[in-house]
Amino acid sequence: LELEKGLREALEREQFEVHYQPQLDMFGNLIGSEALVRWRHPERGYIPPGVFIPVAEENGLINPIGSWVLRTACRQNRAWQLEGRAPVPVSVNLSIKQFEQPNLVEIVQSALADSGLTPQYLELEITESMAMNAAATEGTLYLLKALGVKVSMDDFGTGYSSLSYLNRFPIDKLKIDQSFVRDLFKEESGASIVATIVAMAHHLKLSVIAEGVETREQLEFLREQKCDQVQGYYYSPPLKPEAFSRFWDELE
Ligand code: G
Ligand code: G
Ligand code: MN
Ligand code: NA
Numbered sequence: 001l002e003l004e005k006g007l008r009e010a011l012e013r014e015q016f017e018v019h020y021q022p023q024l025d026m027f028g029n030l031i032g033s034e035a036l037v038r039w040r041h042p043e044r045g046y047i048p049p050g051v052f053i054p055v056a057e058e059n060g061l062i063n064p065i066g067s068w069v070l071r072t073a074c075r076q077n078r079a080w081q082l083e084g085r086a087p088v089p090v091s092v093n094l095s096i097k098q099f100e101q102p103n104l105v106e107i108v109q110s111a112l113a114d115s116g117l118t119p120q121y122l123e124l125e126i127t128e129s130m131a132m133n134a135a136a137t138e139g140t141l142y143l144l145k146a147l148g149v150k151v152s153m154d155d156f157g158t159g160y161s162s163l164s165y166l167n168r169f170p171i172d173k174l175k176i177d178q179s180f181v182r183d184l185f186k187e188e189s190g191a192s193i194v195a196t197i198v199a200m201a202h203h204l205k206l207s208v209i210a211e212g213v214e215t216r217e218q219l220e221f222l223r224e225q226k227c228d229q230v231q232g233y234y235y236s237p238p239l240k241p242e243a244f245s246r247f248w249d250e251l252e
Contacts, residue, residue: 007039015040018035022247031088034231037049057095066094096129125151129161138168194227
């Protein structure tokens with residue numbers, strides 16, 4: 001209850017921040033970022049999204065928070081472009097509540113228009129459970145795709161879902177869940193699972209990014225498997241915009 005009241009104030013008092021985690025190709029070039037919301041509570045410090053997002057989903061505040069994240073991420077990405085940096089997409093997580101908003105397409109459209117960001121530089125992340133459970137997944141996804149934005153399947157392989165959605169839904173990219181990367185060399189079948197997801201993505205003409213890459217060994221394995229992209233602590237945690245800019249500068 002206290003958290004709920006705090007969330008309302010947080011929106012009004014601008015206590016949310018968006019951090020950005022670099023995404024790299026297998027040559028180590030920066031090819032995008034994932035926007036991750038943080039709540040900087042005046043007394044309690046950073047409260048992680050895993051704590052407050054479920055509450056915000058319960059009380060409906062996820063919609064205004066999510067719209068704010070979307071607008072902020074589009075604006076930040078456009079600002080990087082205006083600095084003269086190579087344009088790369090920013091990836092934004094959607095909650096099922098946002099995905100089910102009847103005016104989601106308009107919200108996305110206005111975030112793009114207000115920021116001046118071209119749709120191809122926005123990627124929306126949905127999860128398998130959202131794809132399977134949302135009221136009108138297919139129609140919504142096609143409308144979003146018609147805007148020109150990209151759609152990726154987050155936490156791939158962990159949802160309770162059937163693979164048939166891969167044929168039905170217009171998805172551009174699979175994000176291999178970090179649990180598979182973590183277990184790569186720990187579980188007997190770890191390497192087979194990751195290799196199979198990468199191969200399947202490519203057979204389906206999807207690109208594939210591995211999340212939670214922390215070690216050189218994991219990176220090397222993913223390279224051998226021809227995984228397209230990686231994100232994870234090996235390169236960088238999520239960063240504030242200024243730190244992200246510095247990370248980018250150091251790569252170039
Ligand atoms: O680093 P991390 O603690 O940011 O994220 C924890 C979880 O919170 C992840 O599952 C991530 O997808 C989710 N998350 C982070 N930012 C957002 C956001 O802006 N919107 C939604 N819906 N989920 C987010
Ligand atoms: O569910 P989603 O994939 O959106 O969540 C991304 C989450 O993973 C964020 O909480 C982010 O901070 C976290 N994360 C990003 N890179 C790593 C990593 O290399 N290791 C671990 N353990 N977590 C990571
Ligand atoms: Mn994500
Ligand atoms: Na994920």
